[in-house]
Amino acid sequence: MITMHCFSKPQVVPCRQATYYVRRPAGGQVHRSHQRQRRSAFACCALASPTSDLCALVIGSGFAGMSAAARLTRDFAQVTLLDRDHFTDTVTKEESDDPELWRQHYEAETRRRLGVTQYKQPHVLLQKGLELIEEICPGYKQELAQAGALDVDLLSDIIVYDWDKEWLPGVHSNGTRSLAASRHLYETVLRKFVLRINNLKVQTSAAVIGLAYNAEEQRVTGVHLKGGQMLDADLVVDASGKQSDVSKWLEQLGHKPPSTMTVEAGLQYTCRMYEMPEDPDRKWSIAVCIDNPEYNRAAVMVPIETNKWQLYLAGYKGYHCPTDEEGFLQFAKDLPSPTIYEAIRHAKPVSDISAYRNTGNFRRLFEKTPPPNGLCVVGDAVCCFNPIHGQGMTVGLMGSQLLAKCIGEQLKGTAGSDRQHQLAALTGLPAKFHSQLGGLVDYPWTVSVGPDAQKPNAVMNMPQTEANAFSVLLIKYFVALQQARFDDLYLMKKLTQVGNMLAPPTVLFGPDVVMRLLWYVLRNKLKFGLSKENTYGTTAVGPAAAATATSNGFRR
Template structure:
């Protein structure tokens, strides 16, 4: 059934996907079109609840500083709304400390690059609410079609003119025996923000054009997450703790606070070292990472959720940014464009940056016009293509072989090993004994309250990597070599947040 969703002469845009990327894309279009229709497969839950259409929602989510700035420019006041909803702002290395192969990272007050730690339902709920409020005060009409799926594009190889949609059976739509009827939403612009399950390559074939070239890099990483609630101060240290895997110890874990006094514990590993999802197996796995600190916290917490696993962590980039790769009237944003390994925590920030690039392109070019899309040849299309290409290049380095670092990670690993060799050489040389200096009291108090939790030594001495997973005869925390808990905070004057 053909259906014209726009009146005569009306500029109409359709956004496929009503998740974070889709709602931000709709925000970018406000004021530039007369109407925006968001097509969402699920029905939104009441309040901040998990939904089936976001399979990664149970796991750790962080909004990086660049993404937060982009989000604030698109939706002013969103950062405050996150805080009001219970989100925690972490400033590494003050509020999130990392255990490297040489020991614990030193803590100091550095506030240039904060990140937001909160569960995905809060993020989606806050953003969706603010988008709807912003649209209510805009000249652009915003309509959200819940329990509706996009089944194809209309148009030809040169231009997309709309989207074919239908109600989902069992998703709040029609539930009878007959297949739901299709209808067409005509649009001057279609934005695909449907995420990692985007069907754009198949739709390209239907339009008679080749699918964009796809590049996939899969390091075989899998992770499992459980929500926990501390039973007392011992289970809630004054900072998040990150013990990543490294060559020779391919297992890691991270423990960070989220809203409502809960914490998320995520364990990860490469092929052959994937964390189990049963209660006991998950707990035992945390005893085999490169430091015993996180495992020692488990006796001071109560589980709030089951253990949830996730294995679809391959990096996939579809090269929509190349000239001629996208038909006129079609733009691809977020995970539909470039899917990042979620363990790096960059997906939401890149989605916000992509939506901001769309907004700025519309602002600078006078709104919708020929050549807007990422594959267009006009000046505006080239501008958006360059911005999307820049965002795509900012992906993290990934490893093509498990346990073998590459790119910037390889350079960092070589630097660490060089420093370790230099330290061993210095220790092996005979040295002149110097008078011992008095040790100052370094039990510093963080600016936001007293330190609590397990005892923290004043300074964690660098220790040679001894991965428990590779030791013979190691059974649980009793066989671990304790390298020291994370260090206390050393209070220094914070740098300005505007010196990026």
């Protein structure tokens, strides 16, 4: 069930450290060698569409930044990716073969990544996110698997506890898969691909501290770096994540910053990494204990490379998991399903227990106040979510895809024309892109904020209408769907697809889904303590349920 891939001989692509920014030559003409580079970049990315002589700067080399930069190489002669941090490379063969060396490498890298405070936390990339990376970096999935990521089926390799019932592994699949790995591996393998693109340069240790601006044209024209350097560009993309200072930078230019919304439910992740002994009876790769409006706790255990597992025990304000050994184990023991506790009881901890609290929902409403021409914003810098839903990286990747689409539309028909003409064609891009991006993030935002806004200790800064009428209704609908999915395989598959962003949320409001939900409600199943096992690979684990051996041989 779990496909453990061996490490191939690593191809270490050194991260470039020098300044690689290529200034536009006088007269705006891009040198021939750059045009040659551009052609090979298309070959690398397998993309074909109009080109321009324009240059772009992308601030931040996380998922949103790397994917935006890679996509922009299709339309921009030169793209420069800036990051405040300095990276080394993926794990070496020696490090991957030796658990202690691997751990040292991992610890050192996570300490180095000051620009991404959540770097060490467990991350799961949804299938949609994986597909989007594969689209720009063909071969990414294969290389990720070769580097140790585990192929998981998100229905048949997963055990999920929710509403007193447990979805059992090994019974059903609908083809929804992902590759499980540490965030470090997801990111470093992607960076290897990005570094192979010829018209894309990476400049590390390059912290942006402000924007350059042409007041007459009301256009952002570049960035200021810490240390005094100024880089100019025809388009600046801010992908500097949750820590982005874009609102401050806009204010410094005399430009109105966007209004913001926050919903902070006080969620804390308490994490630890384990090595687990081989267990032929263990049928799952991922174990999940889902939060619900009454429970306020959650837990997820996911495999990562080199036969390690990352566990987080999450609790909302008032329900935080302690960080001491005893308290941590007790929290796991008190989970309503024994799966995770039983797993870690026999596992070897290979990290400290650490807590992480910067998990609130935050959104900049650029759709209402777009940035000036020359500036677009993607990823967490626009919107970040309660991480429990695993949406952030994928939404960032979708935002970058949308940005590239909007740029392609704006530049259509300008290939071969002069630079000024191409630059003029980008006028209005920020307003157009951000109005569409607002629509894209609405659903994941509602999924994340809806339940959080109902938490008793939630601290909110958003319009009451947003917090109440609509989302309360939606939450009720989703709670009903979540409960019904354990009795209706069709609903389980639909929710898994939407949860992985492979289908639009609108499918959950189609007549097929609504009718099935109504049928479920009519059968009066919306209550706790269902004791009968059903045919769909779920079993009741509520107070009324005794330990059972189920149809697929899974025992609890």
